Amino acid sequence: MLEIANLTKSYRLPGRELIHVLNIARFHMDVQERVALVGPSGSGKSTLLNIIAGILRPTSGQIRLLDQQLEMLPEAKLDRFRARHIGYVFQSFHLLPGYTVVENVLAAMRFGKTIPPNEQKQRAVELLSQVGLEQRLHHKPGQLSTGEQQRVSIARALANRPALVLADEPTASLDRDNAAQVFALLMETCRSNDAALLLCTHDLELAGRLDRIIHIRDLSIAEPRGRLTCHSCIWPGATWSTEAFKP
Amino acid sequence: MSLLHMAWRNLVNRSIQTLITIGVVTIGVSLTLGIMLLSGGVKQGIIKASEPFGMIVGSKGSANQLVFNTIFLMDNPLANIPLDYYHTLETDPRVAQAIPFALGDNYQGYRIVGTSPQFFELKGRPIDPPYFQLEAGRIFNKPYEAVIGAKAAKETGLKIGDRFISGHGVARSIEPEGEHKDHPYTVVGILRSVSAPADQGIYVSMDSYWISHEHHEHDEGDHHEPVQNAVDSDEHGDHEALGVTAALIKPASYMDLMKLYQEINQGKEAQAVFPGQVIAKIFDMMGSGEEILQYISWVVLGMAGLTIILALYGSTVERRRTVSILRAIGANRNAVFTIIFLESVLVVFLGCAGGVLLGYVLSWMLAQYIGSQVSITVSITYSWKLLTLIGGVGLLGILAGIVPAISAYRTDAARHLNANI
Numbered sequence: 116m117l118e119i120a121n122l123t124k125s126y127r128l129p130g131r132e133l134i135h136v137l138n139i140a141r142f143h144m145d146v147q148e149r150v151a152l153v154g155p156s157g158s159g160k161s162t163l164l165n166i167i168a169g170i171l172r173p174t175s176g177q178i179r180l181l182d183q184q185l186e187m188l189p190e191a192k193l194d195r196f197r198a199r200h201i202g203y204v205f206q207s208f209h210l211l212p213g214y215t216v217v218e219n220v221l222a223a224m225r226f227g228k229t230i231p232p233n234e235q236k237q238r239a240v241e242l243l244s245q246v247g248l249e250q251r252l253h254h255k256p257g258q259l260s261t262g263e264q265q266r267v268s269i270a271r272a273l274a275n276r277p278a279l280v281l282a283d284e285p286t287a288s289l290d291r292d293n294a295a296q297v298f299a300l301l302m303e304t305c306r307s308n309d310a311a312l313l314l315c316t317h318d319l320e321l322a323g324r325l326d327r328i329i330h331i332r333d334l335s336i337a338e339p340r341g342r343l344t345c346h347s348c349i350w351p352g353a354t355w356s357t358e359a360f361k362p
Numbered sequence: 363m364s365l366l367h368m369a370w371r372n373l374v375n376r377s378i379q380t381l382i383t384i385g386v387v388t389i390g391v392s393l394t395l396g397i398m399l400l401s402g403g404v405k406q407g408i409i410k411a412s413e414p415f416g417m418i419v420g421s422k423g424s425a426n427q428l429v430f431n432t433i434f435l436m437d438n439p440l441a442n443i444p445l446d447y448y449h450t451l452e453t454d455p456r457v458a459q460a461i462p463f464a465l466g467d468n469y470q471g472y473r474i475v476g477t478s479p480q481f482f483e484l485k486g487r488p489i490d491p492p493y494f495q496l497e498a499g500r501i502f503n504k505p506y507e508a509v510i511g512a513k514a515a516k517e518t519g520l521k522i523g524d525r526f527i528s529g530h531g532v533a534r535s536i537e538p539e540g541e542h543k544d545h546p547y548t549v550v551g552i553l554r555s556v557s558a559p560a561d562q563g564i565y566v567s568m569d570s571y572w573i574s575h576e577h578h579e580h581d582e583g584d585h586h587e588p589v590q591n592a593v594d595s596d597e598h599g600d601h602e603a604l605g606v607t608a609a610l611i612k613p614a615s616y617m618d619l620m621k622l623y624q625e626i627n628q629g630k631e632a633q634a635v636f637p638g639q640v641i642a643k644i645f646d647m648m649g650s651g652e653e654i655l656q657y658i659s660w661v662v663l664g665m666a667g668l669t670i671i672l673a674l675y676g677s678t679v680e681r682r683r684t685v686s687i688l689r690a691i692g693a694n695r696n697a698v699f700t701i702i703f704l705e706s707v708l709v710v711f712l713g714c715a716g717g718v719l720l721g722y723v724l725s726w727m728l729a730q731y732i733g734s735q736v737s738i739t740v741s742i743t744y745s746w747k748l749l750t751l752i753g754g755v756g757l758l759g760i761l762a763g764i765v766p767a768i769s770a771y772r773t774d775a776a777r778h779l780n781a782n783i
Contacts (some may be wrong), residue, residue: 165776170690191694198692209687209779213375214368221363226692235363271691 117144122176149312151322154331160315164281169193198226202272206284208264210256217252227275242270262293282314369704383673390666391717394659399725403740411558412637413486414493420608429640434559439465442605456618461610467528472514476571499551505569508547512555671762689775702770706763
């Protein structure tokens with residue numbers, strides 16, 4: 116579903132110094148696969164997500180998603196593609212502040228145009244019910260707890276039935292209990308909506324619950340060899356260790 | 363969910379800032395409109411009030427004062443013109459109609475006007491119906507009968523059949539000795555409102571006027587009321603010596619009118635004035651003040667435009683976040699440009715609508731006040747000029763909205779999304 120090859124991203128600073136932030140030789144994801152992307156702050160995780168979402172353009176390389184060569188698409192088509200096929204969950208939720216909960220979800224549908232207008236409200240309510248916010252439809256984000264805000268963000272990301280959900284440290288702003296709930300919800304809603312999930316996180320325990328873990332390090336991606344064990348994991352079946360990665 | 367709805371949501375989210383911006387636009391538009399509406403309305407009202415009076419002949423002196431005396435029933439009356447002179451005018455073949463107009467007494471501050479029944483036949487234009495119409499009763503046909511204007515009737519409470527005693531002089535006096543106790547007037551008619559200063563008049567026959575002043579001369583001897591000062595009355599008891607304050611002249615033809623006008627003004631006994639000319643001069647005098655007010659309102663409007671730019675541009679930081687979120691959920695650059703641009707359009711539209719409403723309400727209130735003070739109807743009507751002004755303000759505001767819309771169009775979404783604002 117998603118294939119990345121020879122992807123680089125560099126910025127030129129005002130002093131003309133060139134900063135290389137990303138260099139990925141190869142990366143792929145399958146349909147409905149759930150992949151965790153881990154790595155230290157500043158390692159380029161968010162940059163990679165933004166490039167996949169089409170919010171940022173790569174310096175070079177190829178990104179193929181759902182048989183579309185994204186780096187070749189003009190900006191307007193890329194915007195439309197993002198609206199229809201990619202959902203985005205942010206660490207700081209990024210809900211539209213003046214909109215109600217249901218309007219935040221409807222706004223995404225307005226640009227996606229994959230859901231017929233007469234079904235949009237119903238789908239928004241269904242999604243918000245899935246994340247447990249059916250009683251909060253007409254509240255503003257400011258009236259919600261952080262956990263609830265992130266749940267709205269998840270519902271919004273899935274509004275247009277995307278093939279891929281990108282989640283940029285979705286639990287980093289939440290306390291432990293809320294983080295566990297939101298993470299479980301994200302997994303479940305992605306599964307029930309047949310969406311693949313690429314999730315950036317610092318939380319190794321959460322990462323261990325996904326199908327695959329990718330470590331982004333030294334401007335490149337490394338995948339662990341074989342099945343490894345995470346001694347501090349709290350979820351059964353999670354197998355992961357930082358020592359296991361090889362560049 | 364439409365883009366307009368999204369723009370509205372963004373504005374509501376910044377409600378205080380939005381309200382201030384709308385308020386400034388409203389004040390700017392309402393001030394400008396109010397000044398334009400009132401100045402136009404007052405002019406129309408004054409012109410309408412002066413229409414039936416044709417050419418006015420009075421004694422030498424201030425032309426403005428003569429017009430104020432006859433049309434607005436204001437200011438101290440000029441000296442009277444001798445009755446002989448009035449008769450000369452009346453019998454002049456170039457004069458189709460001469461109507462006497464004499465001031466000197468009042469009732470509760472409302473001026474009593476000595477005139478003839480022909481006064482009530484005056485017309486604005488020949489094809490118009492008579493300017494004065496009776497609401498009730500009839501026109502006076504003998505001394506000490508009075509026909510009263512609508513406002514005078516309303517304010518004094520006088521009704522048909524009521525009797526009242528006039529006071530001497532044109533202004534209300536608290537001293538009872540100024541009253542003509544021996545000659546009470548009886549109200550025989552009440553005029554329909556003409557929404558002009560004439561509504562404040564109490565109209566009586568010339569005989570009543572002369573008899574009152576004849577007695578007054580006998581009773582009080584030497585005094586200093588303007589009318590009396592104007593009277594060269596060596597023959598007490600001969601009321602004809604009192605004369606009239608003015609004569610309202612309807613000429614036989616336009617040529618006759620101009621000849622008569624020149625002739626009278628070249629002579630030493632009287633002056634002839636066209637109310638329209640005098641009023642035009644007054645408007646010229648008012649014009650400079652009106653111009654200053656208009657300049658002030660333009661400055662306020664300019665400030666309103668700047669406020670829109672500042673308000674919209676000032677919220678750039680917050681807007682960048684909103685724009686970035688919109689871009690992340692699939693909005694393209696054109697969509698965010700449209701949303702931000704619609705925000706400006708909404709602010710300008712609401713400001714202009716509020717300005718039109720407030721301008722109209724303020725103008726109406728001021729018109730009512732002016733009407734109650736000088737009985738001039740200020741007609742509040744919208745013209746193309748006003749609509750053009752509103753359109754201009756709207757266009758200016760919309761143009762001001764392009765700046766933040768372009769800024770939104772250029773926003774680097776990734777930069778603001780990752781800033782964890």
